[in-house]
Amino acid sequence: MISRYSMHSIRCCIYYIVFLLFPLFPLFSQVSQFKNYSIKDGLPSSEVYHVMQDSKGYMWFSTDRGVSRFNGYEFKTFTKSDGLADNTVFESHEDNKGRIWFRSYSGKISYYYHDSIFRLCVNDSIPKILKGSIVTSLNVDDDEQLYMSAHGIQKIIKIDLNHSCRIDLIEVPEEHVYTLRLRSGAIGIGHTYNSHLKHHDTIIARTLFFDRGAGNAEVRTARIFNWRIRPEDKLNTVMRYRAARLSDGTQVLTFNARFFLFDKDSLKETFAAVNTILWLYPDKQGGVWALPKGAVPFYYRRGEITYFPQLDFLKGKFLTSMTMDAEGGLWFTSQDNGAYYLNSLDFKLLNTENGLPGNKIYGMAVSPDKKLWASNIEASDVISIIDHTAISNYKVPEFAKWNSTVNPFLFCNDRSIILGTLGAGAFIFEDGFLQRKLHSFSSSGHPVASVIQNKDSSIWAAGMTSLGLYKREKNSLIEKKYFILNTKIFVICKDADDQLLIGAIDGLWQYSDGLFINCGKQIPLFKNRIEDMKLASDGGLWIATRDTGIIVKRGSNLVHITTKEGLLSNFCRSLFIDSKGGVWVGTNEGLSHITPVKGSTSGYHIENLKNIIGLNLNEINHICGIDNQLYIATNNGIIEFDMDKVKPDQIPPPVYISGIKINNKDTTCNPGKAMQLNYESNYIVLNYIGLTYQEAGNALYRYRMEGIDTAWVYTRYRSVQYPKLPPGKYNFSVEAMNKDGAWSTTPAEAAFIISPPFWDTWWFRIIVVLTVISLVYWRVRIVIKRTKEKAETAQQITAMELKTLRMQTNPHFLFNSLNTLTELVEDKSDDAPVFVNELSKFYRYSLQQRDKEIIELDNEIRQLQGFIYMLKIRFRDHLNIKWAIQERHKLYFIPTHTLQLLFENITKHNAVSSANPLWVEISTTDEDILILKNQRQPKKGIVNSTGLGLATIKERYRILTDKKINIIETSEYFSVELPLISHL
Numbered sequence: 001m002i003s004r005y006s007m008h009s010i011r012c013c014i015y016y017i018v019f020l021l022f023p024l025f026p027l028f029s030q031v032s033q034f035k036n037y038s039i040k041d042g043l044p045s046s047e048v049y050h051v052m053q054d055s056k057g058y059m060w061f062s063t064d065r066g067v068s069r070f071n072g073y074e075f076k077t078f079t080k081s082d083g084l085a086d087n088t089v090f091e092s093h094e095d096n097k098g099r100i101w102f103r104s105y106s107g108k109i110s111y112y113y114h115d116s117i118f119r120l121c122v123n124d125s126i127p128k129i130l131k132g133s134i135v136t137s138l139n140v141d142d143d144e145q146l147y148m149s150a151h152g153i154q155k156i157i158k159i160d161l162n163h164s165c166r167i168d169l170i171e172v173p174e175e176h177v178y179t180l181r182l183r184s185g186a187i188g189i190g191h192t193y194n195s196h197l198k199h200h201d202t203i204i205a206r207t208l209f210f211d212r213g214a215g216n217a218e219v220r221t222a223r224i225f226n227w228r229i230r231p232e233d234k235l236n237t238v239m240r241y242r243a244a245r246l247s248d249g250t251q252v253l254t255f256n257a258r259f260f261l262f263d264k265d266s267l268k269e270t271f272a273a274v275n276t277i278l279w280l281y282p283d284k285q286g287g288v289w290a291l292p293k294g295a296v297p298f299y300y301r302r303g304e305i306t307y308f309p310q311l312d313f314l315k316g317k318f319l320t321s322m323t324m325d326a327e328g329g330l331w332f333t334s335q336d337n338g339a340y341y342l343n344s345l346d347f348k349l350l351n352t353e354n355g356l357p358g359n360k361i362y363g364m365a366v367s368p369d370k371k372l373w374a375s376n377i378e379a380s381d382v383i384s385i386i387d388h389t390a391i392s393n394y395k396v397p398e399f400a401k402w403n404s405t406v407n408p409f410l411f412c413n414d415r416s417i418i419l420g421t422l423g424a425g426a427f428i429f430e431d432g433f434l435q436r437k438l439h440s441f442s443s444s445g446h447p448v449a450s451v452i453q454n455k456d457s458s459i460w461a462a463g464m465t466s467l468g469l470y471k472r473e474k475n476s477l478i479e480k481k482y483f484i485l486n487t488k489i490f491v492i493c494k495d496a497d498d499q500l501l502i503g504a505i506d507g508l509w510q511y512s513d514g515l516f517i518n519c520g521k522q523i524p525l526f527k528n529r530i531e532d533m534k535l536a537s538d539g540g541l542w543i544a545t546r547d548t549g550i551i552v553k554r555g556s557n558l559v560h561i562t563t564k565e566g567l568l569s570n571f572c573r574s575l576f577i578d579s580k581g582g583v584w585v586g587t588n589e590g591l592s593h594i595t596p597v598k599g600s601t602s603g604y605h606i607e608n609l610k611n612i613i614g615l616n617l618n619e620i621n622h623i624c625g626i627d628n629q630l631y632i633a634t635n636n637g638i639i640e641f642d643m644d645k646v647k648p649d650q651i652p653p654p655v656y657i658s659g660i661k662i663n664n665k666d667t668t669c670n671p672g673k674a675m676q677l678n679y680e681s682n683y684i685v686l687n688y689i690g691l692t693y694q695e696a697g698n699a700l701y702r703y704r705m706e707g708i709d710t711a712w713v714y715t716r717y718r719s720v721q722y723p724k725l726p727p728g729k730y731n732f733s734v735e736a737m738n739k740d741g742a743w744s745t746t747p748a749e750a751a752f753i754i755s756p757p758f759w760d761t762w763w764f765r766i767i768v769v770l771t772v773i774s775l776v777y778w779r780v781r782i783v784i785k786r787t788k789e790k791a792e793t794a795q796q797i798t799a800m801e802l803k804t805l806r807m808q809t810n811p812h813f814l815f816n817s818l819n820t821l822t823e824l825v826e827d828k829s830d831d832a833p834v835f836v837n838e839l840s841k842f843y844r845y846s847l848q849q850r851d852k853e854i855i856e857l858d859n860e861i862r863q864l865q866g867f868i869y870m871l872k873i874r875f876r877d878h879l880n881i882k883w884a885i886q887e888r889h890k891l892y893f894i895p896t897h898t899l900q901l902l903f904e905n906i907t908k909h910n911a912v913s914s915a916n917p918l919w920v921e922i923s924t925t926d927e928d929i930l931i932l933k934n935q936r937q938p939k940k941g942i943v944n945s946t947g948l949g950l951a952t953i954k955e956r957y958r959i960l961t962d963k964k965i966n967i968i969e970t971s972e973y974f975s976v977e978l979p980l981i982s983h984l
Contacts, residue, residue, distance in 0.1 A: 033310055033349045035696075038338035042075035044068055048333040050091040050321045055098055057326060057654045057691035061339060062089040067102055067112075071689050072696040073718070083117030085110035091321075095140040103138040107150065109159075122165040129157060129167070244280040244288055252280060252288050252300075259290075259300070269303065279321045291319045297332070308345055309389065313353070327651055327738070329693050343694045346646045351637030355391040357382045361633035362422075363407025364624045368415075372624060372631055374638060375406035383419075386638075398427065407622075410451040410459070414472070418459065420448030426461055428477065450492045460500060462489045467502070467511075485509075485516065491532050495553075496539035503530030503543070525551060525560060534575040534583075542583055544572035550585060550594070559604075561594065566606035568592045576623035576630070578643060584630065586620030590739075591632065607648045610739050648740035653692035653699065655736040655748045658718075661685040674729070674751035682725040682754055688718055690736020690744065702743070703734040727756035793959045835873050838866050849896045853960060854981055857930070858890035864899045871903070875912045884923030892928065892980035895956045902932050902976055905949045910937045928982065933975040950976070 050062040059070040066079035086104030093101045100112040107130045108123040133152035144161040156170035244252045253260040254277040261269040275292040282288045287301030296315045299306045318335040332340040351359045358378025372386040381399035404423035416430040426448045450462045459470045469481040488505040502509040507520035507527040520527035529546035543551040549562035549570040569587035576584045585592040590610025597603035622633035632639040660667045690699045702712040707730040730752045735744040912918045920934045963979035
């Protein structure tokens with residue numbers, strides 16, 4: 001009979017065997033460190049032969065469907081329709097003048113310069129020389145000499161670009177290997193052979209150096225090495241060869257898979273690669289990259305060959321060329337799948353391709369023997385243990401039952417291991433055996449957020465809303481304390497005073513003597529959500545918050561680090577403190593490295609890393625370190641790098657103005673020269689481009705237009721509009737930022753001068769001022785003149801009024817009026833009182849109107865009617881008046897007393913009696929003329945007349961208006977035509 005203890009031992013053994021001896025190799029989606037550019041991204045073809053970066057920073061790709069220029073956002077392809085000599089281009093080469101030359105399948109040559117493509121005038125002659133051979137190399141030296149070599153011909157083609165592209169042929173010895181050194185620093189390598197070359201056992205290789213003088217080149221030969229053909233070489237009718245010169249002057253030659261390194265005439269080293277070398281690329285560090293056919297690229301430097309695990313992805317791919325850009329990114333082209341880009345070799349990505357069971361790494365921890373333990377969400381019942389490059393995966397059946405991901409890990413002092421899970425509680429392992437669960441978290445649905453060990457080996461374990469203290473007694477964990485908190489817990493930690501701190505959704509809590517203290521009530525900064533906490537060796541407590549950055553607590557001293565101080569983001573997820581005291585912060589924007597400044601308690605130096613491999617640094621779940629190696633858990637795998645080697649990229653990206661539109665018309669701008677625009681050409685659109693491939697398609701820009709913008713404007717757009725710019729001088733500047741925060745040292749600029757309209761120029765303003773002054777002076781003179789004339793007119797009117805008054809009160813009129821009144825009194829006529837009343841009205845009216853120059857015709861007529869009434873009392877019915885006044889004319893004006901004066905003249909100069917009655921007609925015309933017409937009946941004898949009546953009326957009309965009166969005198973009648981005045 002088996003005892004309970006024996007059954008327990010058997011069960012533990014089974015767990016141990018399953019846990020340690022069950023490696024997993026499941027298939028999950030793979031995540032590569034490489035970015036693949038293909039037709040879907042804008043490449044014209046998947047068959048790419050060559051890649052290079054020009055001096056401005058653009059990437060050029062040679063394909064079988066033209067050449068394509070890449071700026072990090074889009075590809076611009078050039079074909080024969082754009083001037084290319086041939087659509088199949090094998091290689092691109094930039095000379096010292098910035099021209100980019102294209103080596104084509106047909107042998108015809110073309111080049112790109114200043115946004116245009118040009119062809120050589122001798123292109124029709126080159127195929128005749130080649131006779132179907134393929135051009136293998138092309139170079140242009142500083143003397144404007146273009147050199148070409150080709151398979152199948154025993155000559156070097158030299159084209160003199162200075163003299164109408166004159167062609168010369170340089171003979172080379174048969175069955176020799178040769179190199180060609182150009183003054184530009186480039187070297188060429190070639191060989192000549194006969195059809196029986198494959199039967200030779202030995203090739204005597206010679207180098208031919210071409211030292212150009214004033215005339216033809218001089219050829220010198222020297223024996224360098226003997227090379228015995230290998231059996232596999234005999235199968236090649238055309239040998240694969242490449243050449244490169246290293247930065248220390250060493251020349252590298254390859255024939256199929258054989259490497260030869262020599263300096264001048266001395267062979268330094270030779271070795272064989274695993275396969276035929278298709279491409280060589282020398283870097284600036286004195287090494288050379290080699291692309292073996294179908295194998296992983298390798299790097300040779302100073303006698304050592306290095307293989308990088310990051311490049312294992314390229315194994316089996318037909319690579320055709322490679323280059324390293326200015327940011328350190330590696331570009332590889334392939335014959336069947338476009339181009340591949342790797343932004344750095346300093347970082348290694350561990351994922352399912354390397355043996356992890358899943359890519360979404362959730363938790364990590366470092367064991368005492370410096371092995372990395374990791375859990376992932378895609379395979380929640382598996383623990384991965386990483387020992388350097390070896391990955392072992394172990395399945396834990398207990399975890400599979402709950403389907404709950406492991407996190408956190410705790411390696412205890414007694415060599416036991418506690419594993420917390422997201423939904424199945426916590427498990428403790430001892431010497432590899434599953435002993436028991438912590439019963440407070442044993443049921444499903446109880447996640448464990450954090451586990452720590454005290455100095456006395458007791459254990460604090462925090463659940464989602466609970467906290468427990470456990471003591472190890474023999475083979476059991478005894479629960480000593482257990483609390484339910486009214487908050488959600490994320491992490492627990494001990495401070496420098498060994499006080500338990502709790503990071504929760506509502507901030508920082510402290511447990512002391514059985515009491516939980518909300519630290520946010522005393523310090524508002526501690527009210528924010530806390531994601532992680534770490535205690536540094538100097539006693540500083542580092543706190544990562546959800547949205548307010550990093551808080552550093554040293555006793556009562558607090559330091560707050562946010563984006564203002566250089567942190568990538570205020571959304572912080574995880575922390576790691578390395579052996580040098582540096583703090584690594586995982587944020588939603590990338591990784592920040594904070595280094596305390598020596599001798600300062602509040603000063604820090606911050607360096608940032610972002611977008612190391614794709615966008616996986618935006619999702620950092622955990623950070624760990626082993627010695628100098630840093631491990632970052634992300635949703636795309638584990639990123640590993642050497643903390644001492646990796647530094648932020650300080651190479652600023654070049655930035656250019658890529659286009660300018662003025663009033664929606666494309667315009668070119670000469671650098672350093674301001675564009676002169678008229679005031680109507682004030683709608684400006686500027687396009688710009690920053691060439692950074694580690695931040696391809698997502699670069700950050702800042703720009704400003706001096707004269708408009710008072711500060712930098714930040715954007716990820718590549719275009720800005722300035723509509724309706726006012727006249728003035730403007731200077732536009734734009735800079736680009738790389739992924740680690742380095743801004744362009746030289747901004748791209750464009751200057752504009754918008755001329756004002758002629759009416760807004762200084763000379764026009766002077767003319768306007770002078771004109772205004774002249775007008776004011778002229779106006780003042782006019783006003784003064786009119787004032788004088790008005791004063792004189794007023795004097796004249798006053799004089800005329802006095803004359804009129806004197807005329808009205810002359811003795812003759814008064815005598816006649818008194819005689820008439822006397823007769824009426826003697827006859828006891830009833831008209832006597834009426835006459836007196838009308839006479840008084842007449843003189844009252846004359847006195848009232850003496851200050852008025854003109855009066856309404858209606859008022860003048862009413863006064864005249866009173867005057868006529870007095871005359872009719874005198875002359876009875878012998879005076880006949882006919883009225884024909886249009887109603888509208890009654891509102892017009894006439895000089896005061898004009899009608900009364902004319903009527904007095906009529907009775908003065910004409911006889912009025914029963915024998916000779918007198919008629920008078922008063923009328924107006926449609927031409928606004930008042931006519932006073934009377935029958936002529938001159939009195940007998942001499943009439944005493946001063947002639948002042950009509951003269952006074954004429955003078956008043958001259959002064960008051962530019963119109964004249966008209967007097968018509970015939971034997972039958974006498975007529976006076978007076979113009980009516982329509983307004984005052």
